[in-house]
Amino acid sequence: MNQTVFAPWEDPAAKPLIQFKNVTKRYGDFTAIDNQSFDIYEQEFFALLGPSGCGKTTMMRMLAGFETPTEGTILLGGEDIAPIPPNKRAVNMMFQSYALFPHLSIWENIAFGLRRDKKPNDEIQARVEEMLKLTRLTQFAKRKPHQISGGQRQRVALARSLAKAPKLLLLDEPLGALDAKLRQDTQFELMDIQEKTGTTFVIVTHDQEEAMTVASRVAVMDHGQIIQAAPPAQIYEAPNSVYVADFIGDVTIIEGAVTAKDNGYDIAFAEGQSVYAESTLNLTNGQTGYIAIRPEKVAISSEKPERVRNAVQGKIIDIAYLGNLSTYYVELPNGQTVKSQTANTRRLSRRSFTWEDEVWLSWTDTAGILLER
């Protein structure tokens, strides 16, 4: 089978839809976006992920036209969008509060943008019906926004922003107001609609699970900078910094001086104790390095495992029981805590470990990721 993977960012010939070129945004002394350059490609589902105040919303508002960059340019389809006001941009936005017009019916809300384009009436009619069908809202067309549920309102907001068939759709925390269960369903629905319409989506979220689920690429942001922009699997398995490793998912970070060995490095994290990780990084001996290990890649056992290079002994200080999984917090003699996660395939009463147990933790040479910063 010769299936092409969707990865235009790896194709040097691909033409990006959006290009940020050395974009900086300042509010007085505060730098919200710090000299950022990156590309977003057509049909991508691009997630801007970060804690509040990291600049992700500013990025989105600059794309929508509600903010202008202090320095640098933003190109949409090769054209500088700075002089184009929001009402003239082929960009639509779905607002965090949904911003549905309370005095208009669902039907009129969706038709609002089409009416502004002075489209013929039958065309508007057809397009609104199509949008209602796409978002499964046909039966609510005549209702007002306050007469429908939160999930339905979210879909109206989506339908309204998609009605004008924008080149780019911006979604500002689109699922923030929904409860967990509805959120999951809606995530898949969102991906489905994105695939059906072929629109480029840029989503802003602080929820890493949401970003990982829906996005083709995730950009992890901090203090006005994109730290890493990569597909979800790469963000998780090969973070480029301690910040990204720590922000996405659960992780144990072990810090120590490195010594080159075989295809990687030994990291001495305590007196006479070291762990090993394969790495292609080029570090000098004695430099400080960080190993990031995902808890699910750490095995827990009562006996010292054989033929494994990375094995440490410690005491269980905490157990986080999540039902399907349990995370053990194991304290090593030097005070370092290492997390180990196991699937609870057995009933709780027959679980092998409990608090204060002395256990061995082990992982393979490739499980830990060596990071410079």
Added chain:
Amino acid sequence: MRRLTWFNTTSLTLGFVFLYLPMVILIIFSFNESKLVTVWAGFSTKWYGEVIRNEAFLSAAWVTLRVAVVSSTIATVLGTMAAYVLVRAGRFKGRTLFSGMIYAPLVMPEVITGLSLLLLFIGIGLDRGIFTIILAHTTFSMCYVSVVVSSRLVSFDQSLEEAALDLGCTPMESFRLVTLPIIAPAVISGWLLAFTLSLDDLVIASFTAGPSATTLPIKIWSSIRLGVSPEINALSTLMIGVVTVGVITASIISKRATLRQQAEERAADQP
């Protein structure tokens, strides 16, 4: 429900008697047969007939009505604009000063407002008449409109306007199609407030009215200096009626809007 104790009942009664007894007496005596205001001589509606046949009263009433409609309309437009800028423009330099200056005429003694307007009109050589009363009434009722409208705008979700812009509206269209319909109840009750204020203003009107135009309150004031007649009682009762209807309508409109908004918020809370 809290029980009405004798103390509460007494204070309530005293309060309302204090507020409304004079008006009730006025209304009762407007139906008096006798020409003597303070002597009851049986029920009659003849003074209402006299009022309706009195040319001077009718022309004054017509002036008052025109002044009230025109000035409250202009005041509503200007007051809404002022409220919009003060709520939306964010922190520009001197914002506090400006908003303070909008509210200052609310507490300014009417005599001072009237006198300063009079000096201005004389200074620029404007003949006093219906036009100057309209200007004067617009000036002071605008503040009331702006207070009412800005309190609504504060709770207005600004992303609604951004959404309108995003969907292709020009800023003017977004105001006309989205903002205005939503704040309409506040704008209407602002208009009604301005209308009733203009209707019964005596002090400012007497400073700015000329021989060519007399408003009803001025007419009443000048005729009772010759002695109170039952005719005045009848006229005043009619005015009380108009003002009451205006105030009640304004409060019903704003009450309904609040209830609807609360219902929407409740609905929004449910998943």
